[in-house]
Amino acid sequence: MKRGLVWGALVLAGCGSVACGSRDEVARVGDTSVSRAEVVLQQQGGGTLETALDAVVDRTLLAEAARREGLLKEPLLAARVEAARREVLAHAYVEALGVKASTEEALRQRYTSQKEALTQREVHVAHIVVYVQPQATERERVEAQARINKVYARVVGGEDFAVVAQEASEDPATGSRGGDLGVVREGQVDPRFFAAVAELKPGAPSAPFATAFGLHVARALEAPRTVVPSFEEVRGVLAAQARHEAVEARMKELRQDITVKRHPERLSAETTSVRSEGESR
Structure with a gap:
């Protein structure tokens, strides 16, 4: 408003x-x-x-x-x-x-109590991607699958992953770095992508897999590890949780403390009356 x-x-x-x-x-x-x-x-x-x-x-x-x-x-x-x-x-x-x-003290207490639940996995990964648009035709999807299969064949055939990424990846930002995507954290990327790369042994390429963005072949550059995000990294999430819980708790109290009388049977009649008055002017 x-x-x-x-x-x-x-x-x-x-x-x-x-x-x-x-x-x-x-x-x-x-x-x-x-x-x-x-x-x-x-x-x-x-x-x-x-x-x-x-x-x-x-x-x-x-x-x-x-x-x-x-x-x-x-x-x-x-x-x-x-x-x-x-x-x-x-x-x-x-x-x-x-x-x-969501005071500083309250958020830090929440962070301490939720540390175990906040634990996430992360992995340093490189990938080669062939983009597939959501509106792609069946023919375009078949052609994209053929391209990623060719990429996979080159990688498992012994070609250097970084070189193949530079030549074949359709993501220019990571392709220029040999496919290096950096460290990706669970919950911050497409779940299908993380599930595929989290099980890889360092240096081993994945088979082609699909996400919402397209088709990928990935390689773990380091072994996955478990980390706890810093307080500052999750401060916003903790504050949102605290605010939501505070409002929900207060709403529960208010529903018990303040009498509410509803008259749903009057809704249609009142709506019709108001509409008629508005239309008559």
Whole structure:
């Protein structure tokens, strides 16, 4: 939802801000108070505080006129105002829960407790790829398979893998390096690719295999090893987990603490009524 619409809806919904009658009030438009915070928020789009104040006053004039002329009596507009208020408050509350749940100390404790689960395998690998587009015809797929089979025959026939990669790989970035893809980690590449290379002995080529990107022949340059990602590497994942769990836990508490009464039988009738009123104007 756009910031202007949210702000305008909140003005329509009440006093305009928490500044009603307070020293934070920087303008009053009819019955609506304008706070310094609203002006600072408007200024985030650029300009000076003075121009931001002018802009807020102009929008408040329109909102005040809308209220005086009874626009809030229109069900759809009233619903939009309440939806804006609800979304602003809900978003702010979720953000606050997330901040509280993802402190440095909390994330480091989570990292320590999840170290075993975070363990991943990685392997230094080289590959030769023949690309196959998702929309490729059957003939194009057959031709691609023939090319990768030829590559495989050259490699198992004793030709240097790096030379074949430079000559035949359709990935110019790795092909120029003899196919060297660097270290790939489990969960960060196509699962089919990792499954194929993780079982290779160093120096041994794989048989041709397919991924979403095309057909490959790969070679492990080193033996696979198991690693634990550093805290910084997984910090974002840990923070997302913490925020999600905090919101889910709080939602469970709220469903128990706050009474909710639903009237689903009224939905179709109310929807029809609102639509009819909107169509009649």
